[in-house]
Amino acid sequence: MRRDVFQAIADPTRRDIINLIAFKPMNLNAIADNFDVSRPAISQHIKILMECGLIDIKKRGRERYCEPRLKQLNEVAQWVERYRRLWEEKFDALDNLLEELKNNDNQ
Amino acid sequence: MRRDVFQAIADPTRRDIINLIAFKPMNLNAIADNFDVSRPAISQHIKILMECGLIDIKKRGRERYCEPRLKQLNEVAQWVERYRRLWEEKFDALDNLLEELKNNDNQ
DNA sequence: CACTTGCGTAAGTGATTGCTTACATATAAA
DNA sequence: TTTATATGTAAGCAATCACTTACGCAAGTG
Numbered sequence: 183m184r185r186d187v188f189q190a191i192a193d194p195t196r197r198d199i200i201n202l203i204a205f206k207p208m209n210l211n212a213i214a215d216n217f218d219v220s221r222p223a224i225s226q227h228i229k230i231l232m233e234c235g236l237i238d239i240k241k242r243g244r245e246r247y248c249e250p251r252l253k254q255l256n257e258v259a260q261w262v263e264r265y266r267r268l269w270e271e272k273f274d275a276l277d278n279l280l281e282e283l284k285n286n287d288n289q
Numbered sequence: 290m291r292r293d294v295f296q297a298i299a300d301p302t303r304r305d306i307i308n309l310i311a312f313k314p315m316n317l318n319a320i321a322d323n324f325d326v327s328r329p330a331i332s333q334h335i336k337i338l339m340e341c342g343l344i345d346i347k348k349r350g351r352e353r354y355c356e357p358r359l360k361q362l363n364e365v366a367q368w369v370e371r372y373r374r375l376w377e378e379k380f381d382a383l384d385n386l387l388e389e390l391k392n393n394d395n396q
Numbered sequence: 397c398a399c400t401t402g403c404g405t406a407a408g409t410g411a412t413t414g415c416t417t418a419c420a421t422a423t424a425a426a
Numbered sequence: 427t428t429t430a431t432a433t434g435t436a437a438g439c440a441a442t443c444a445c446t447t448a449c450g451c452a453a454g455t456g
Binding site: 243 | 403
Binding site: 227 | 443444445446452453
């Protein structure tokens with residue numbers, strides 16, 4: 183069971199679940215209604231999201247309300263942000279390095 | 290073959306590869322030297338990263354230099370950023386909603 | 397009480413993953 | 427040309443994934 187946040191959000195259904203409940207908690211059946219897969223399938227996705235701390239579940243009678251606890255996404259955000267300038271600026275020091283190597287050979 | 294960016298960065302080895310070559314292109318063997326797994330295993334990871342457009346490969350003699358092309362990470366960044374305020378501000382409108390539901394019942 | 401509803405979970409399954417070893421190919425060096 | 431180096435890729439394999447159906451149980455409803 184690797185079960186880190188990166189792996190949790192790798193599945194499109196789980197991302198959709200997060201999208202769905204991000205600003206509005208829903209119980210499990212309500213969530214499952216939005217998908218084509220079976221309720222137990224959603225239940226298993228929810229379990230994974232919970233184990234990663236991405237959602238929290240609050241019992242309310244026989245219903246379980248799923249709420250977002252997206253603090254864990256910070257890990258993803260931080261990892262990605264380190265490279266932002268690599269794709270925003272045209273950071274081509276890398277091509278330069280290759281060019282250098284070529285030139286050294288040609289000498 | 291799903292092979293989207295989210296799935297590509299779900300694997301820790303692939304994230305490590307990106308870390309490794311982010312600011313300094315390396316050829317495949319040099320990359321493989323940094324890992325415990327076999328060279329072909331790394332080759333397969335590289336292939337996946339390339340298919341996602343996360344790296345680019347430049348042939349140079351018999352070597353292949355892997356360079357970062359991290360623009361694709363923008364998709365991840367954008368997805369994550371939508372929820373930033375949900376974990377940075379104490380956004381507890383959700384708990385409020387649950388409280389409301391409870392109170393409605395108690396009336 | 398019996399019945400319905402909301403949910404968790406076990407068991408089974410086919411597909412995918414990440415890895416290995418073995419082999420093929422292209423380029424460079426001797 | 428022979429040999430070494432850098433790499434891609436096929437085949438096989440154990441583990442994991444995402445899904446299903448079937449069942450069980452707790453909490454409401456009649």
